Amino acid sequence: MIKQRTISRAFSAAGIGLHSGARVEVAFSPAPPGTGIVYTRTDLSPRVVMRCHPDLVLDTHLCTALVNGDGIRISTVEHLTAALSALGIDNLLVDVSAPELPILDGSSMPFIYLFESVGLKELPAPKEFLKVLRKVRVEDGDKWAELNPRESGFGLDLTIDFNHPAIDRDLEHFEMDFSGEGFAKELSRARTFCFMRDVEYMHAHHLALGGSLDNAVVLDDNRVMNPDGLRYKDEFVKHKMLDCCGDLYMGTRSILGSFSAYKTGHSLNNRLLRALLSDSANYRVVTFDAGGDQGGPLAFIGHPAEAS
Numbered sequence: 001m002i003k004q005r006t007i008s009r010a011f012s013a014a015g016i017g018l019h020s021g022a023r024v025e026v027a028f029s030p031a032p033p034g035t036g037i038v039y040t041r042t043d044l045s046p047r048v049v050m051r052c053h054p055d056l057v058l059d060t061h062l063c064t065a066l067v068n069g070d071g072i073r074i075s076t077v078e079h080l081t082a083a084l085s086a087l088g089i090d091n092l093l094v095d096v097s098a099p100e101l102p103i104l105d106g107s108s109m110p111f112i113y114l115f116e117s118v119g120l121k122e123l124p125a126p127k128e129f130l131k132v133l134r135k136v137r138v139e140d141g142d143k144w145a146e147l148n149p150r151e152s153g154f155g156l157d158l159t160i161d162f163n164h165p166a167i168d169r170d171l172e173h174f175e176m177d178f179s180g181e182g183f184a185k186e187l188s189r190a191r192t193f194c195f196m197r198d199v200e201y202m203h204a205h206h207l208a209l210g211g212s213l214d215n216a217v218v219l220d221d222n223r224v225m226n227p228d229g230l231r232y233k234d235e236f237v238k239h240k241m242l243d244c245c246g247d248l249y250m251g252t253r254s255i256l257g258s259f260s261a262y263k264t265g266h267s268l269n270n271r272l273l274r275a276l277l278s279d280s281a282n283y284r285v286v287t288f289d290a291g292g293d294q295g296g297p298l299a300f301i302g303h304p305a306e307a308s
């Protein structure tokens with residue numbers, strides 16, 4: 001059986017908030033089966049609790065936020081969500097001391113490292129997957145994203161098109177069969193990126209005060225400004241694919257199917273997930289109750305402390 005997962009023990013971390021530039025504390029705790037990913041804003045009185053759900057997702061241009069009916073938000077959740085998808089973590093409590101998670105290094109790698117360090121725990125309930133049954137497609141101008149049925153596993157195929165001297169056209173396409181190990185190796189270190197003209201605009205408007213070369217790849221009109229250059233030669237498309245993994249896991253169910261997209265972003269990915277879920281003929285919730293999980297649909301990384 002492929003089981004639901006949480007972390008083996010509680011721990012906390014801290015970092016700088018992308019919006020405020022101020023220190024943000026975040027505490028992670030294990031949660032029982034069926035909990036999902038539940039955020040609590042501990043800086044508010046009374047505290048506000050939000051369960052991660054595709055309907056709460058708002059693409060704010062700067063980041064992805066969860067926003068509840070009262071307009072309370074938790075921003076910069078996307079790179080954590082991508083890490084959780086890779087680790088197969090279905091249940092987690094996330095207490096945050098600010099309206100945003102720390103940006104850390106702008107990738108998912110620090111989250112992967114932290115969760116692997118504390119260890120994962122399997123829970124006595126089957127993990128739920130969304131099996132795509134028929135094609136679902138969304139478009140926005142020349143941008144598009146779609147999901148198609150696939151024999152097994154989760155395939156990703158993404159093309160970006162930035163027309164920038166520092167972004168090699170031959171490196172604007174990437175495809176992979178999703179696995180926790182593949183994510184950790186190929187995608188997790190890819191950082192978010194932005195253009196210097198946007199940084200100047202944002203800082204002038206007191207936005208992205210925590211943004212720096214420490215947590216983003218910054219491009220001027222011709223080149224990458226970070227002194228150490230890129231982490232992958234195709235870091236741009238890989239970061240966009242990392243974002244796709246996070247965006248498609250906002251419902252905390254792993255997808256079994258084929259994802260392909262052109263110039264997509266958080267907003268279009270969220271529309272795709274909502275479109276998938278809007279008609280029960282598009283998908284089926286499946287579990288793998290019987291047999292071993294060797295050769296199962298996803299080879300997750302991590303070593304659960306609690307054996308079955």
Ligand SMILES: [Zn+2]
Nearest residue numbers: 078192239243
């Ligand atoms: Zn991102």
